[in-house]
Amino acid sequence: MAKRIDVKDLDIYYGSFRAVEGVTMSIEPRSITALIGPSGCGKSTFLRSLNRMHEVIPGARVSGSVILDGQDLYGAGVDPVSVRRHVGMVFQRPNPFPTMSIYENVVAGMRLNGRGTRKAAMDEVVEGALQGANLWNEVKDRLDRPGSSLSGGQQQRLCIARAIAVKPDVLLMDEPCSALDPISTLAIEDLMDQLKKDYTIVIVTHNMQQAARVSDRTGFFNIAGTGQPGKLIEMDETSTMFSTPSNQATEDYISGRFG
Amino acid sequence: MTTTTTPTDLTAAEASLSQGRLPRWSTPATVAAVVVLGALAILVLDAPVPLVVGLGVLALLVALPALAWVVEGRRRANDRMWTVLVTIAFALALLPLLSLMITVTQNGLARFDWEFLTTDMRGVLGEGGGALHAIVGTLIITGLATVISVPVGIMTAVYLVEYGRGRLARAITLLVDVMTGIPSIVAGLFAFALFSIFFGPSVRFGIGGAVALSVLMIPVVVRSVEEMLKLVPNELREASYALGVSQWRTIVRVVLPTAAAGIATGVTLAIARVIGETAPLLIITGSTNILNTDPVDGRMSSLPIFTYYSYTIPGVPPEFGVERAWAAALTLFLIVMLLNLVARVLSRIFGSPTSR
Ligand SMILES: Nc1ncnc2c1ncn2[C@@H]1O[C@H](COP(=O)(O)OP(=O)(O)OP(=O)(O)O)[C@@H](O)[C@H]1O
Numbered sequence A: 001m002a003k004r005i006d007v008k009d010l011d012i013y014y015g016s017f018r019a020v021e022g023v024t025m026s027i028e029p030r031s032i033t034a035l036i037g038p039s040g041c042g043k044s045t046f047l048r049s050l051n052r053m054h055e056v057i058p059g060a061r062v063s064g065s066v067i068l069d070g071q072d073l074y075g076a077g078v079d080p081v082s083v084r085r086h087v088g089m090v091f092q093r094p095n096p097f098p099t100m101s102i103y104e105n106v107v108a109g110m111r112l113n114g115r116g117t118r119k120a121a122m123d124e125v126v127e128g129a130l131q132g133a134n135l136w137n138e139v140k141d142r143l144d145r146p147g148s149s150l151s152g153g154q155q156q157r158l159c160i161a162r163a164i165a166v167k168p169d170v171l172l173m174d175e176p177c178s179a180l181d182p183i184s185t186l187a188i189e190d191l192m193d194q195l196k197k198d199y200t201i202v203i204v205t206h207n208m209q210q211a212a213r214v215s216d217r218t219g220f221f222n223i224a225g226t227g228q229p230g231k232l233i234e235m236d237e238t239s240t241m242f243s244t245p246s247n248q249a250t251e252d253y254i255s256g257r258f259g
Numbered sequence B: 001m002t003t004t005t006t007p008t009d010l011t012a013a014e015a016s017l018s019q020g021r022l023p024r025w026s027t028p029a030t031v032a033a034v035v036v037l038g039a040l041a042i043l044v045l046d047a048p049v050p051l052v053v054g055l056g057v058l059a060l061l062v063a064l065p066a067l068a069w070v071v072e073g074r075r076r077a078n079d080r081m082w083t084v085l086v087t088i089a090f091a092l093a094l095l096p097l098l099s100l101m102i103t104v105t106q107n108g109l110a111r112f113d114w115e116f117l118t119t120d121m122r123g124v125l126g127e128g129g130g131a132l133h134a135i136v137g138t139l140i141i142t143g144l145a146t147v148i149s150v151p152v153g154i155m156t157a158v159y160l161v162e163y164g165r166g167r168l169a170r171a172i173t174l175l176v177d178v179m180t181g182i183p184s185i186v187a188g189l190f191a192f193a194l195f196s197i198f199f200g201p202s203v204r205f206g207i208g209g210a211v212a213l214s215v216l217m218i219p220v221v222v223r224s225v226e227e228m229l230k231l232v233p234n235e236l237r238e239a240s241y242a243l244g245v246s247q248w249r250t251i252v253r254v255v256l257p258t259a260a261a262g263i264a265t266g267v268t269l270a271i272a273r274v275i276g277e278t279a280p281l282l283i284i285t286g287s288t289n290i291l292n293t294d295p296v297d298g299r300m301s302s303l304p305i306f307t308y309y310s311y312t313i314p315g316v317p318p319e320f321g322v323e324r325a326w327a328a329a330l331t332l333f334l335i336v337m338l339l340n341l342v343a344r345v346l347s348r349i350f351g352s353p354t355s356r
């Protein structure tokens, strides 16, 4: 569990458009890494390249390397499907499977992969994942209700439970709280703090306070202008980034002078 | 940042937020008045009915908006006018359907009895007889057509929506479009030409009819399933991929179940679309008076063809044949209604996880 990621000279393209250019960074295990930056600078694109999710989009490709504990995710013969089993993802908008109950949603990763096991073992996984996602007490009496019957914040925590039920090494979160109220946001931030004991977490956020509150390290992405590729401007300990950033653009962005 | 605008160029009526409202009963009252006047005109003045109906509709079209204009203002007058127009269009569309239902039921009930449903026409010349052979034939032929079309159609749609890129996908889409427009008689000729290569020009059997109907049914299934698959949000596919699920399993376990309700409805409507086909079956399944349950051996009757022959060659005296024709039409009608009901039930069942 909890592996480190080393990204080297990563360029990401949509067709002929280069969306992200020359990113080199290391992501430490058992820590939370926050990615911030103005809209359209390629944060989501970069995040999705960490579990090869961007390949779902026709024409998208990368050059460079992403190394997960010594294994290049983009090496020859690497199966994107098994990459995603190790690097899970939580999306901006909660997306529980509408045809499945809460219970089925949590075990979806196993069931859909045809690895459903004995009922007792599944029950254990469901309880563990829901407790891990801080949702167990709210839903334990209605596990057979549809996932869509939950509130937005509960749905998002259900999605987190679903993602951790397959026991990934890394958890990617793309603005997981942007559709949520402050209380649910806090619940998810607490949750991330607990999860980082076992996982490597990368979170994209537009909320500076959130980045400052939860993350250990912060990376700032920026874009020179429309049509230009996004770049990683600076990456450091979160406390350093928010107090004494070494780059003027970072300081401007963090203090709200642009973006 | 508050700017105050002075409403100088608004009239007093426009500036006020509340306006006159017509009482709720005004519309039914107007309609009732027009109906009463029309009835009087017909009964007392002996005016021709179509003329009165036309004038009445016109009167409503003028009176309701005019009334609204005076009391409620322009926007509501507009609203009324379109409401009247839409209602009229709705009635126009519904009238033929209602009249059809009533006519078929009235004429069909005379012979829609147990004997009709349980006997065939073996040795029947005048009274009596039934359509068992036609009902069974229709069910077998349409059932086989469904068995052929649904897998082909669903798989084609899955290919087009989930995998298809570039040339091949465009070519298939074009072919499906062309297939949609094939006249049913051509589908029958196709099946006949195909099977007469192997079995000679006197070939007649049920499976041929099923193939002909499939030619008509596949494009309908492809189209409706395609639409349903496109409605499945991409987020669900991504959620599944992000769990390390392969594309194929995602399609089978997430996309298709999510679209199941719509697919079930689409398939049922496609069945309803072909179950009444006459022309292709005339060519390739022929017609017979006796029950034949073997789709690969010999002529097979079906409800549309039974109806057709019972009506055009009713025998002597003709009324028994004609009565059987109407009863067969009613049977077909009921089967289609039943299919629609089944579609609704299916979409309920597939709709949510709790109902399982
Ligand atoms: N599917 C796509 N096809 C083509 N270009 C895309 C696609 N998705 C994103 N892009 C482009 O890539 C660039 C980076 O987009 P991305 O979604 O990664 O930005 P972001 O930093 O996540 O922005 P936001 O903060 O608004 O979510 C943008 O210029 C965008 O237009």
Ligand SMILES: [Mg+2]
Residues within 6 Å of the ligand: A043, A044, A045, A174
């Ligand atoms: Mg984004």
